[in-house]
Amino acid sequence: MRRIIAVVFIMLGVIGWLWPYSPAPTVAAVNSPLLGSAVMLPNSNPGYIPPHSKVRYGRVTAIDLADNRLVITGPAGTEEFTLEDSILVTKENQVVDLNRLRLGDWVKVQFSDIYTDTPSRLGIEGKDRQITALYKGQLANVWPLRGEIVLREVEQYGHTKWTKAEDLLKLAVDPTTEIYRQGQRISLTELNATRAGTEVFAAVSNHFGQRRVVKLLVSPGYDRSFYDRIDDIDWASARLVLAGREFSFDDGTIILGNQRLLDPAALQEDQAALVVGTQTENGYQVAAIVVEQVAAPRLQIYRGEVYDVTSDSFALEDYEELDDNEWDGHRRHKFFLTERTKIIDSRETNRAAITVPLNEFVDSQYEQDPDGSDEGRNTVYPYAYVVADGNVALAINVRDSVDSKWERVSTGRVVAVDEGAQQITLDLVKDWSAYYNKWQINPALNYLQVNRAVLVKNGRAIDLTDLLPGEQLYFVRDNVQATVVLVQED
């Protein structure tokens, strides 16, 4: 027995200099017959790592929640993962639904096993990574040693148009900035060598209060902009057709959507996009593509006849759900009520909506049609718009059943809030066009009346005071009168 122990100690001593702290000469190590013993060292859980300690970072290049598939591109290259419902998803320190994930988001993907492709946690980085502006202008200065460039004759993209911005604009550039010329990535020093009069496109983020270029492209030449739907796209040949013209794109093309940089794989046919290109003998060479898409709201909007109110729930019958920005009819949907369910009655068109206490709404169950074809139909609150998170009603707006030809589904950005007048000043307004199946710019609408609307933000009904300038809204309106306003979760 002692002899066996002594042998083991001798073996461990030899292993000690070989492993794990001594890169001895390779030949000695590899040829050592004792290495086989080292592999066999007892270990009850080979490959164990602490939970969530294997990490990948990258930008989301593809998501298919129906197929539980996530693809990211980061320092480790492009990797595909399998998502499970149990995954914990966080964004800015809050637990959120997986459907908050957007193409172009930066994510931290964590695993609890070194072999699995199924992450245990997913952290979504917030607005710090978002693209805050797309500029084009002429290079006035390039300072590689300071990490800065200066543009002159600057124009800023917004809402399918280029508008004049600052005369001179200084932007920070760092080693992570992607700089491209003719499809090839170049350094800031190389950009400096040909800067005189060069026109560039720059996608910029807010880096702790400083405007920093995330991606910069030397313009291929005199450009024109086209806004239309993408008719056809061929990723293999890197070409797309839009507005009857053929465009080719490459690694340097700046593709933006939802204030995020996107991969070409994110482009889809029928998508409305602004394409900036330079005409060549082989069609247009694309400098920038801005996908003018609006992310579908996380919450659901319904409207229908109110039935079967109880102390805990109610139902909508012959209801419609807003699906892909268009009303889609269904038979019946049951909703649960909570203490937080905000209920307003906005049937009186000449005054602000009145708040309906939950108990009053519940008590209306005693005012339902007892029989006949309308059995269970609520006679006090017969028709309503409902904002729901799954089956939970967050806000109810009781209205008359109307089929107004002026009703629109729109989006816009909050410029200012007037609490006294119950109005929101808006810009960047777009209306959904069912006919064209795309978002149409609406320069005429610059304010919204909300005194007869329910407002919902972060899963809760809010007051107008909780609305902040800069927030993106998704709303149902009848002319300028809003019915439902959702603050978009980015």
Add this chain to the structure above:
Amino acid sequence: MVKTVWRWATVLGGVVILTTVWLGLSPLVAGAALAVYESGIASDQEYREVVFITGEPLLLSGELKVSLGREKNNAVTNTYYYKLSNAAGDVKLTRRLTLTTTRETTRQQTVEVTRLDKITETITVTRGKVKDTYVLKDNAYQFHKSVVTDHQAAVDYFSGNWNGRKVYTINKDEGEAVVELTGSTVGYSHYWGSTETQLVDYYLETDRLSATSGGARNRWTGTAQVKLALNRTKDLTYVPNEPTPISFRGGYLQTEQEENVLQYTYDLPCFSDGAVMSGRRNQGEDSFKLLSVPTQKRLPVATIRDIGGHWAEDDIARLASLGVFQDTTYFGPTLPMPRAEFARALALLTNMVPAPGPAVKQITLAASKPTSSASPAPAAAVPFVDVPPGHPYYQYIVEVEKRGVMQGASNCFFPDGALTRAEAVTTLIRALGFAGLAPATGYRTTYLDDTEIPIWAVDAIYLATEFGLIQGDRGYVYPNERMTRAEAAAFLNRFITFLQRDLKEHYRERVIYQH
């Protein structure tokens, strides 16, 4: 291990004006880092911090002076003087803070504990005819902080926490304001840069007489979070020469810049005529950045003649400019990299052994064959029989051995032996101090030639892949192949980039953006 960078603009009778608050990372300078637990950052021009005590975020800027004490019995006492105001000039802050930090060092770690000796603080807010004065009550400031620093071969890593509670009187007898804070810090320091990221949570509670409603009390609570990061990065940029008739086509410029950022969010009450508005909150966020003017140093120009057009030309030229290679005339990019030369390169690049003197001396040395004159005085111990004190790379080999980065076998280092890829990877992972992060033994890497990986190199190859230091070649890592000198140059450059950029991203953006 890596010295903290401090810059002093003026010395005034023992008190220095801190113009660049590099709130450092080395032992016993942790007291300096406390200067920013007050949620402030500095550049060489100014100091800025944000305070929330009045119920609104107030951005204050001005002067921070620091009086550094001398270390005695593993303790040091520093005093900080703040004199700040807002842009409008109607908010003023003065603060004097004395902190003592004690240090215990065990093996390769240092534990620091900081206590508050004394503090005075006064904030005045003048709005129209109303003037509020907040005075920190005597003995009403509780503060505790501790930081542990792990000294690895090429990098020091640290992590710490603190909490505190400050109670202020408002206009002597009109009420009290309480500020509770809890913070954490994490960071690293090495030759190529350093980053410290702090996350500080505030809880504020105020109970005071209303300034406008006679006799009524104004009570409110609020929260805020401040995220700040202090970064210093040393970078290398190639600068080409314009004229053709010149003895060299271009060269490298080494720059060093501090980039300090602060981001804050708040949830505070809304006020109307000085009274708290019920059911309404003032929520928001903002951020700012302070940059120092980068310092610059041109590096000696490499004149190597056998790398033109080689795929690793830039990597080799960059390292040559740093004086990493002895022979600057011929490099031999396809020759095997000797273990001793790799040890020297790593020791110089990480400042385990400081670069040998001024540029002129470097060139003289570089142009000649390695001689024993390049070596320092022999050390007392001779760890390897094949690396005697007179060996030209003696000091570098001794240093990497002492730090556990490279070892030999049977009292030999095999200095002229060809370095394999597995050895190179293992060496750099040890230099980074990451070896302990590997999975439990007995696992497989994803490389197709996994079975060829020496057992002692499995962890390093796994970790190097995880951290993006290596990617393999079409699924193979070829662990036992000799690393050429060109490959070694590229690998060492990737290592520097990891230190300069990847670590900064890990410690700054990925910490702040995920919280």
